[in-house]
Structures are given as structure tokens and as C-alpha cells.
Amino acid sequence: MRHFLTAILVLLFCPLQAQELETTPPEFIRTIQFQGEQEFTGTPIIALGQPIRLEFDDLIGDEADYFYTIEHFNFDWTPSDLAKTEFMSGFDDVRILNYENSFNTLQIYSHYNLSIPNKDTRRLKVSGNYMIKVWDENRDLVFSRKFMVYEDIALVKVEIKRSRNLKYIATKQIVNFSIDGSDNILFRNPNQNLKTLVIPNNNLQKSIYDLKPQYSVGNEQIYKYDQEAAFWGGNEYIYFDNKDVRGSTMNIRSIELLDIYNTYLFADKVRKFEPYTYNPDINGNFVVNTLQGDNDKIRAEYTWVHFYLNNYERLNGGEIHIYGNFNNYSLDESTKLTYNSKKDIYETKRLFKQGFYNYKYVLLEKDGTINEGYFSGNFDETENQYTVLAYYKELGGRYDRIVGIGSASSRNITN
Structure with a gap:
């Protein structure tokens, strides 16, 4: 005892x-x-x-x-x-x-x-x-x-498929892949020693971890899951470009100089009820840029960017946030929109360095999950980039090596 x-x-x-x-x-x-x-x-x-x-x-x-x-x-x-x-x-x-x-x-x-x-x-x-x-x-x-x-040792082949479940065929994207060690590395006990990571649009928060091989052909491990390797298709990111603080561009309504520059965007709307429209984006990323100097690292201004969303969807206790790689896909008080009853619109402002930025509106559910498609919708045609990493720990190994990488775009999605 x-x-x-x-x-x-x-x-x-x-x-x-x-x-x-x-x-x-x-x-x-x-x-x-x-x-x-x-x-x-x-x-x-x-x-x-x-x-x-x-x-x-x-x-x-x-x-x-x-x-x-x-x-x-x-x-x-x-x-x-x-x-x-x-x-x-x-x-x-x-x-x-x-x-x-x-x-x-x-x-x-x-x-x-x-x-x-x-x-x-x-x-x-x-x-x-x-x-x-x-x-x-x-x-x-x-x-x-x-x-x-x-390490570039194993060959990782990736292809994007539509869901085999008819319920999700128009809204989800499936990542099928294989990992082939060929003559470079022999996968022993792959169910335990070979691990995988599937990353959408370089966003670790939405990744799928540790899928097991379904079967093997020689030294090639095959992964042909459906819902286990499924991602919501989402929609293309929207953007603003404020590299020139002296005048507004297509998505900027006006610019005002107060203590620093203020950039006012046109009001956005809920897109999930509209047909999918291809609008090239950079998958949530951003590029710092300015026209006011030859060195954007130290010549670019910081501006208050004002966001507006016309929303009539019930939030059920959730919160509306702007979302993108501009802050590593984090949600905090600086990304939260609040309701302005006088204007009947959701709004917020956040400090950005001059440049080209992708963003979208997401719903932070009461349970802490992020619903990316709540306002923008989910479409199987959406262009997303998926990356697959293969980790392998050899018998007696002391760490997980990354032995291969593969990627594919859903632009080439097939049934």
C-alpha cells in the first residue's frame, strides 16, 4: 500500500x-x-x-x-x-x-x-x-x-479530391497522399514510427495530425481517407492594399490623417449565400509595401485600418473576428468586431503596417472553435494550398525526423 x-x-x-x-x-x-x-x-x-x-x-x-x-x-x-x-x-x-x-x-x-x-x-x-x-x-x-x-529523403505525393460523402461534396476538400521511402529509407512499423502532418494554407491551427497509413505497396505507404483527411473548402480571402496613404484604392473608401493615418474600408457583406466567384488571393498572407519610400522596412507607415461587416446572421453567443496571417491567425481584442447600433453594422479598427493584406471574417464559437465559413461560406472550388510532412523515428531513435514533404493546390481538385 x-x-x-x-x-x-x-x-x-x-x-x-x-x-x-x-x-x-x-x-x-x-x-x-x-x-x-x-x-x-x-x-x-x-x-x-x-x-x-x-x-x-x-x-x-x-x-x-x-x-x-x-x-x-x-x-x-x-x-x-x-x-x-x-x-x-x-x-x-x-x-x-x-x-x-x-x-x-x-x-x-x-x-x-x-x-x-x-x-x-x-x-x-x-x-x-x-x-x-x-x-x-x-x-x-x-x-x-x-x-x-x-530532409528530402522520402517522396510525398499529394492530390486533392472532392468528398466521397455526397453531403459534403460541394463544401469540403480531401487530402489524399502517399509516402514512398524507395531505396532511401525503409519504414519499419510505420503505424507507430511514421507520423504525418497535413497543413492547409500554412495555418498550423487548422492542421490534421498523425493519420495512419491505410495500406502499403512495398515501401510506399498509402493514405486515402475521406472525412478523416477533410478540410472545409472555405472561400477566397478578401483583401485591402494601402501601400499608398495619399489616395484610396479599389477596396478603400477613404483615408484620413489624424494622429496617424486612418484607412476606412468599404463595408463587407456575408458571402455564404452567393455563388462561388474565383478571386485570386495569397491564401491569408500579407506583403509589406509602401510607395512613400524606397525601404518599406523602415519607411512604411502604420495606419489604423477600419473594418465593417453587414451581418444579419445570428451569432448565438459567438464573436466576429477578422482573421489572417497578419497576426499568425490569432484572435484577440484587436481582431474582434463590435455592433454599432447607430449604424447597424459590426466594426473594429486595427493597426497595420502599409502593404497588401488578405483577411476574412470568422465566427469564434462559444466553445472556442473557429468557424471560418460562417460568413464567407464553404466551396469545393476554393483554391487552397495543402502541405504534407512525413515524420519518422527510427528504431532506437531519439527524435522525430522530417523525412519528406509534398504539397498540392485544390485548383487541381478531382473526384
Whole structure:
């Protein structure tokens, strides 16, 4: 009995490792751009040996000291067993030295720029899940971002299908894929050692984790799920482009100079009852740009962007938010719309750096889930980009390697 009680106490006071979550930055940290060699910012997925770049603005503008650290994680985002010297050549926990102050802007800010590899952090040695953390001089965590490093060993083939369930054939998209180790890697016990991650539009929050192979053909693992690998099709993102604060563009109603520039958008409407219309987007992403100077990193203005939504759908206790990669798909008070009874419209304003931004309106349900199609609808024709990562832990291995990557666009969707 004494041993039994001791075991219970150990379980109570020695909790299991928890999944590491990204830390949301404070209000004065804005426009975080984190990317590898891909065209847009987001969660970088880079090949082993490729560089990554992190940029952000501090709106206090006092040239504060910031430091960065890098950590390695397992597939489930629990810390791996690797020592820092095993996954990194060089060292971290050093100050970010590259920064510039804004020039000739109404909103002052300091722009920070970090590239890896550099003279301190010379290279990452292994593949897998990583997280970069940015700390202030008091050793308080300011924000963190995930990224992935892969080895190009296995062949991952991806194709997008319509649902086999007629109930969802016009609203959902199915990701079918296969992972072929060929002669490069032999998958032993793939049901346990081979794990998968399916990411829509570079949005980790909406990803599907750890689908198991349904069957294999030699060393090729086949995944032909239906609802288990289904994503709501959604609708194309809408956008605004305020690279020129001197005049309005197609989606901007007016611009006003108060303490800083204010950009007023035309009112948006609920789109789910309208037929699908192809409208090219950049899948929720953004690009910083300005016409008022030759260096958008420090010459771009910050503007208050005013959003308006004509909505007559019942919210049932939910909240309306603007949604996109401009803040890593996070919902907070700065993205929440409130009802203006005098104008009979939902509205909010949020601070954005000049540029081209994708966004959409979503419903935050009472249970905390995000309903992306509540206002914009779900259509199987919507163009979305899906990425599949293959993780493999060898027998006796101490970490989850990313051994392959594949992607496909739903523009080529088939039955």
C-alpha cells in the first residue's frame, strides 16, 4: 500500500510533458515576418541547410535589447531529448544586433532583423520541429514562433479530391497522399514510427495530425481517407492594399490623417449565400509595401485600418473576428468586431503596417472553435494550398525526423 501511495504522489506531482504552444506577442510588437525561401511569411518549412529570416517591429521605438533562443521538439511539440549541441552548431541566446529605426514616419518604431545561419548560430544539424523564442533584457519571453526543418529523403505525393460523402461534396476538400521511402529509407512499423502532418494554407491551427497509413505497396505507404483527411473548402480571402496613404484604392473608401493615418474600408457583406466567384488571393498572407519610400522596412507607415461587416446572421453567443496571417491567425481584442447600433453594422479598427493584406471574417464559437465559413461560406472550388510532412523515428531513435514533404493546390481538385 505504501508503494502504491508513493506511485500516486509521483503521478500527481510530476506531470507529463505538455505540448509547447506559441507565445503571442504584446501589443507593441507588430508585423512579425518569419520565412525561409518561400515567397510569403508564415510558419517556415525549410530544407536542412536553408536559411530562415525573422523580422518584427517594436512600436515603442527605444532600441530595446532582444535576444533569441532555439529549441528542438518532437512531433507532438514536446521537448526532444537532444542536447543543444546535438541539433545546433554554434550557440544561441545572443542579442539581435541588426535593427533600424523608422525614418520620417508618424508612428515611430524600431525594425529588427535576424537571419539564421549567422556567425553565432552557424547551422542546424538535424531535421524536425523547432521553435525560436525572443526574450527581452529582463529574460521575459516576448513571443515565440514554430518552424520545421526537413530532409528530402522520402517522396510525398499529394492530390486533392472532392468528398466521397455526397453531403459534403460541394463544401469540403480531401487530402489524399502517399509516402514512398524507395531505396532511401525503409519504414519499419510505420503505424507507430511514421507520423504525418497535413497543413492547409500554412495555418498550423487548422492542421490534421498523425493519420495512419491505410495500406502499403512495398515501401510506399498509402493514405486515402475521406472525412478523416477533410478540410472545409472555405472561400477566397478578401483583401485591402494601402501601400499608398495619399489616395484610396479599389477596396478603400477613404483615408484620413489624424494622429496617424486612418484607412476606412468599404463595408463587407456575408458571402455564404452567393455563388462561388474565383478571386485570386495569397491564401491569408500579407506583403509589406509602401510607395512613400524606397525601404518599406523602415519607411512604411502604420495606419489604423477600419473594418465593417453587414451581418444579419445570428451569432448565438459567438464573436466576429477578422482573421489572417497578419497576426499568425490569432484572435484577440484587436481582431474582434463590435455592433454599432447607430449604424447597424459590426466594426473594429486595427493597426497595420502599409502593404497588401488578405483577411476574412470568422465566427469564434462559444466553445472556442473557429468557424471560418460562417460568413464567407464553404466551396469545393476554393483554391487552397495543402502541405504534407512525413515524420519518422527510427528504431532506437531519439527524435522525430522530417523525412519528406509534398504539397498540392485544390485548383487541381478531382473526384
